[in-house]
Amino acid sequence: MMQLQVIFAKEEESYGIFIMRFNEKELSVIALQPCALEGKLSFKTQHLEKHQEDTPKDRYFRLVGNCLFYFRCAASGIEKVPLGAIFLEHCEALQYTDNTFPFSFLLKFKLDRDKQYIFGCSSIQSVDKWVKTINSAGYDQLRNRYDFLKGHMESKTGVRPKLGLISETNNQESSESFTKYVNLIDL
Amino acid sequence: MKLNEKMLSNLATSFLTPVDKEGWLMKRGEVNRTFLKRWFVLKGNLLFYFDKKFDKEPVGVIILEGCTVELAEEESCYCFKIVFSGPNTAGLRTYVLGTETQQEAENWMKMITCASYDYLKVMVAELQRQVDELTELEKAQRQARVITSPTSRINPFLETPVLLPPKTFSQLHSTFGKEIVLLRQKYNTRMGQATSNLIEL
Numbered sequence: 001m002m003q004l005q006v007i008f009a010k011e012e013e014s015y016g017i018f019i020m021r022f023n024e025k026e027l028s029v030i031a032l033q034p035c036a037l038e039g040k041l042s043f044k045t046q047h048l049e050k051h052q053e054d055t056p057k058d059r060y061f062r063l064v065g066n067c068l069f070y071f072r073c074a075a076s077g078i079e080k081v082p083l084g085a086i087f088l089e090h091c092e093a094l095q096y097t098d099n100t101f102p103f104s105f106l107l108k109f110k111l112d113r114d115k116q117y118i119f120g121c122s123s124i125q126s127v128d129k130w131v132k133t134i135n136s137a138g139y140d141q142l143r144n145r146y147d148f149l150k151g152h153m154e155s156k157t158g159v160r161p162k163l164g165l166i167s168e169t170n171n172q173e174s175s176e177s178f179t180k181y182v183n184l185i186d187l
Numbered sequence: 188m189k190l191n192e193k194m195l196s197n198l199a200t201s202f203l204t205p206v207d208k209e210g211w212l213m214k215r216g217e218v219n220r221t222f223l224k225r226w227f228v229l230k231g232n233l234l235f236y237f238d239k240k241f242d243k244e245p246v247g248v249i250i251l252e253g254c255t256v257e258l259a260e261e262e263s264c265y266c267f268k269i270v271f272s273g274p275n276t277a278g279l280r281t282y283v284l285g286t287e288t289q290q291e292a293e294n295w296m297k298m299i300t301c302a303s304y305d306y307l308k309v310m311v312a313e314l315q316r317q318v319d320e321l322t323e324l325e326k327a328q329r330q331a332r333v334i335t336s337p338t339s340r341i342n343p344f345l346e347t348p349v350l351l352p353p354k355t356f357s358q359l360h361s362t363f364g365k366e367i368v369l370l371r372q373k374y375n376t377r378m379g380q381a382t383s384n385l386i387e388l
Contacts, residue, residue: 021247023280027188029273030252065252065304084189089231090203101266109313112194138233142307149314156321159262184307 031062031069031082038062040073042120043103049114056100056120059083066139086117093134095127098121103127107134199228199245200236206230208298213264222264222285232304251302253347258296259283265292266355269299 007035020149044056051172059070070079089111096106103118108116121127188380192293208229214236225246232252235245253273259266264285271279286292300306354362354367 018243020190020196023249023282024188026253026271026273026279027250029271029279030250033253042216065308082188086191087195087198087233089194089198094246107278109191109194110203111197112191115191115193137308139304142304142311143231146307146311146314149311149318152318152320153314 002185027067027085028081030064031066031071031085032080033064034037035062035064036137039130043070044100045177046116046118047114048116056118063088063133063137066142068134068137068138088137089139091134093131095131105131129158133173134173195233196244196326198233199237199248200243207302208295210286210291210295210296212236213266215283215285217280228286229298229302230303232307234299234302251299252304255305256296256300258292259285261285265289267292267296325373334379 014077038059038061041061042056042058043061044054046053058073058075062069062071062082066088068088069082070084071082071084072081085106087107091107091109093105096104096118098104098118100118103121103124103126105119105121106116107119119130121130192333206228210227211224212227213226215222224266225238226240227240227246228237234249234251236247236249237245238370249269251269254271257268257270259268261283265288266283266285269282269284271281273279284295286295349354357371
């Protein structure tokens, strides 16, 4: 078993494949949830270290939360299961001029300097919309906004805001039956 | 499905993102139902798990969206489960995780429940609503104060000192002047009496 594992690891290195497990099926469900923005875009992936880039493809994109899913376009719409997902954390989208697409933007990541994506849109307005939406999609950004608003409320009212959640039972004292949803969370 | 794995892997160990919670948890396998000890790191809505604490690359990640947290029925440890559900629940996984103490289980359950992007969005919207409400209230109060000041009425029951109209310089001069003339006359008569006793040489 050990030997097999070593061979597998070496193969991974040579192809640059990194296999990390993730809840793929569950993510497919998320991909079809209400999204901030969606539409058909062309895109290509650039591998900077190898000075390579993939051929541009047409895909249907959906931005759900902090994740940008893409689907293959089928005859009757889009496929049910996404082809891929790009997590948008510590990234930057900016307008870009290239020979590939007339209206395009670049997407780059602080935490992976090797990979870059170039998207092609149908209009400059579309580029603008996508750039703005992607740049405000990060989880940490949302969290910062939360912290700012919370601090603002505290300074104005002198009280830490308590935010309630849906709860099935008002069961705060009982430690035996922890409810499905937490009641009042003091954050 | 393709994922930008390299970025996620780097995110798991990066100092750019804060660690919301980390610790050892027993994770039950999907096929092999035994529990394996893994080092878990929660960052935002991503729950990474490593083979060892200081490993550079995580074994895997659980994306915490569209899931709920429940107590599990295991007897061997304080366990909880992350249940994924959707319109077509068939085939969606439930992750069973175990801790060593009741308190740890509760802490993890609390953190994971609040971890999703959706949840954070709801909280931000709620806070924004509260801030907007407060701003509206403040604005209304300020406007109310502006309206009442020009027609402010004097309370007749409050004792106020009677203020005389201010005097002009010439008025003051004549008032004090009269007093001085009187004093000089008095002085002169006093002096006159005094000198009248003296013999003119």
